Amino acid sequence: MPTPSPARPNILFIMADQFRTRSMTGLGDGIETPNIDRIRQKAVWFPRAACTAPLCTPSRASLATGKMPSHCGVLEHDADLPIDQTTYYQLLRRSGYRVAVSGKTDLHKKVRYLGRRPLPIIYHLGFTESRETEGKMNSAWFDRDPDGTIRPWGPYQQFLEKADPGAVADLRADYLDRLRNKPTYYAAPSVLPADEFLDTYIGRDACDFLEQIDDDTPWHFFVSFAGPHNPWDPPKEEVDRLGAKTYPKTPRDTLEGKPDWVKKRAAASSGDMTDEDLNNTKLHYDGAIQVIDRWIGRMLDVLERRGLMENTVIIFAADHGEMMGEHGMFAKTTMYEGALRVPLLIHLPGMQGAVTSDAPAMLMDLAPTILDLAQVSYDASAMDARSLAPILRGEDCPLRGAQISELRNIMMVCDGRYKWIRNWNDRDELYDLETDPDEMHNVIADHPQVVAALKKHTFTH
The missing domain is CATH 3.30.1120.10 (Arylsulfatase, C-terminal domain)
Incomplete structure (x- = not known):
């Protein structure tokens, strides 16, 4: 197995939101991901990888700091990463890296301002430049609080309104209808055309960034897609392309021996759901994945065409998984395998084959791993995470005795x-x-x- 390039490598970190490990090709969900497979075929895959919290904000804060949520002060979804917490993005920037983001960060939920320039909060977090966007559901009402407070539009909302006046209002009406009037498992195509879909916007922006790199400054580019997070509303073209596809059936759980809160949530989420309903949800989830997978392919094409693959580490991961009907539940915030496990692939420059590691990796381990690959010094004792770099070098590394995840x-x-x-x-x-x-x-x-x-x-x- 090759070691990282002696030159400080570039790092392309691609993250999906609410992506099941089993949704990669051949792992059980019946979904094909040909471009993620391009990474996997020349990467180390960690099939046991798990998140430290099955919820967006705590998981991403843990990733940024290399600490458990209870140690970095982010225990809930509607939270900000405390300003006294050190992020690996900050350490990269201090060492001379260009640190960019396209997509959602979820590190400052309460500081609800986003933009294409390095606003104080995003610069403080460690980014030298920002292409930060709203998240999936926030894209519909980012500019308006429930109490009626009006804020500046987010960058994606600005794009939508310029490209298609009235599109933001249409999206907001659709999402509100889904939340208020539709069952949890409801899935239907987006009211937006494919060119205006949020992950299309993020993918296009990511490719633009990669096309414009024009110097030898090492870079870390965090491309953070908003999907396949619910609402399950891929572009209609994706649904049509998949057609009447049938997915493997999800085993039905009697819920005997499960906690009462699980039984109540399952009853509320899927009490009247049929097998046909669940298959439809899976199809729309698949459609959202296809958008992401296609843009990943285009990013890889840019790297190859521009000769950047030779010194670029490529990482694919997710902040947490998705229950997708298992135990009668959807989304996350459970400790069952569907929500807990995350895809984790790491390609090093020069790798020509696939390697599978049974190490009990955690998503937060990417913080020290990336710093090691970038040859950036850090205080390992200040982190709960463990670097995966020795494993990537082919060394025998015990890592940890057990994986821990915490939430509420x-x-x-x-x-x-x-x-x-x-x-x-x-x-x-x-x-x-x-x-x-x-x-x-x-x-x-x-x-x-x-x-x-x-x-x-x-x-x-």
């Missing part, structure tokens, strides 16, 4: 075989992932010694 009143500890889910104020769970990978049978009453061993990992991360 739940915590997850997984040692590879057993997963313990601590539900404060509700029933705890234990799953044997070797014999029960779909997490159908809560065996916590049968293995008190396993739970005792897993508990030793808590509050020590």
Whole structure:
């Protein structure tokens, strides 16, 4: 396996929002991702990779700092990364890297101003230039608070209104209708044409950036797509292209042994859902993935045509997964495999084959990993994350004894075989992932010694 280039490499970090690991080609969802496959065929893949919190903002804050959410001060969705937290973006910038972003960061939810110039908050976070956009749902009402407060348009809203006057109002009306009047699993094509779709905007902007690189300054470019996050509304062209596709059926869970809050959420999300309904949701989720995959292909084409592949690290990951009907639920905020696991691919310059690592990687591990690959010094003791660089070099590295994820009143500890889910104020769970990978049978009453061993990992991360 090759080591990183001796020259300080460029880093193209592509992130999707709410992307299931199983949605990569051949991993169970019946979805084809030919351009993500182009990365995977010459990358190290971490199939056990997990997020530190199955929710956008805490997960992304953890990634930025290399710390658990409880250690970097971001425990909830509607939060800002505290200004005293050091990000790996800041360390890259201080070392001379050009640090750019196209898409959503979710690091300053309450500081609700975005733009193409380095606003104070985004510059503080470590970016030298900003192409930051609204997130998927915020793209419809970013300029208006529920109390009627009016703010400047976000950059995507500005683009939409200029390209198609009235499009923002149409998008807002559609999203409000979905939220207020449609079931959780509802999926239908976007009211926008393909050229105006948010991930089209992000992908086009990302390609423009790569086309315009014209000097030898090393760069880190964070391309953060808004999809395939719900609402499930890909362009109609994508739905038509997929046609009447049938996806593998999701096993039905009786929910016996599950916490009461899971049963209530499942009933509210999918109580009246048919197999046909779920297949339709999967089709629209697939359509959103196709948009992202196609733009990834175009980015790779630009790198190849411009000779940039020779010194560019390429990373593909997601902030968290998507339940997609498993256990009757959708979206995230659970510790089940669908929401917890994230795709994680790392291509190093010169790699010619695919490598699979069984290491218990966490998304936050990318912070020290990227710094190591960029030859930037940092205080490893200040992070909870562990660098994956030794694994990328082919070295034997134990990494950690267990993976931990935390959110609100739940915590997850997984040692590879057993997963313990601590539900404060509700029933705890234990799953044997070797014999029960779909997490159908809560065996916590049968293995008190396993739970005792897993508990030793808590509050020590």
